[in-house]
Amino acid sequence: MAKRRASSPLTLAVLACLAQRPMHPYEMATTMRDQHHDSAVKINFGSLYNAVETLRKSQLIDVQSTGRQGNRPERTIYEITEDGREELAQRLRELLSTPMKEYTLLAAGLTFMTALSPDDVAAQLALRAHRLEKEVERDREELRLSSEGDKDRAPLPRLFLVEDEYQLALKETELTWVRGLLQDISSQSLDGVEEWRELHAARRIR
Known part of the structure; x- marks a missing residue:
């Protein structure tokens, strides 16, 4: 498996959300805020959708289902793949164990x-x-x-x-x-x- 395909904090946050349960992007954003992820990750919908698409193309997440409720726009629900779980664990171990140069x-x-x-x-x-x-x-x-x-x-x-x-x-x-x-x-x-x-x-x- 290629290393660091979840290289940004936001892609990591998406994987962490989907490791809990399948979600659509709006639910991901709500979950991140409810769980105080926004103290470490900058969350906006444009960047979130880009992160979701990046992870999907990397086969770290996949579409579970699509659906529509009433007159609401169609929603796509995503789930984490086994590669995604492995990537999440690997990236977390790296972040917690290895000091890295940060350009502030x-x-x-x-x-x-x-x-x-x-x-x-x-x-x-x-x-x-x-x-x-x-x-x-x-x-x-x-x-x-x-x-x-x-x-x-x-x-x-x-x-x-x-x-x-x-x-x-x-x-x-x-x-x-x-x-x-x-x-x-x-x-x-x-x-x-x-x-x-x-x-x-x-x-x-x-």
Whole structure:
């Protein structure tokens, strides 16, 4: 079997849904949202239908049936194949066991930040830290409500919240790191910051 035919998070989410039971695409999207998959996967119907078609062509899923209820549009129900189950298991093992290089937008910004002046970068990092503080505060409260429940919803087992815990931990770590970098730039203790500042001063003189 070819490797990594379910290479995107959305194709993986489709396989995970169909491993539960056969579904049509609208039900897949609803299930993903109900099970909080949208915290890790960007869900929109255009991309979802493309993912379904990619998996069908790869023979990881197949059409189980088509039907129509009343005046509603015809719906196609899909089911996972044995190759699809094997692909899902293989891909999950790979994702859980193997650290992979991720090309984040923040990393790109940091790589090229010297195109801005140190003061400008410090201002942007301060803004990012402020926004992260708000997000961390919000995410902590949402995680607490999900785990404890309230009058409108029952508490969720931690099993279904580990991805939210992970996202929160990433934001908390990033906030700590951004604050440290901001302090180093502002205090001139970052190695190379003086040359960086002189470079931008020379550009202004020209």
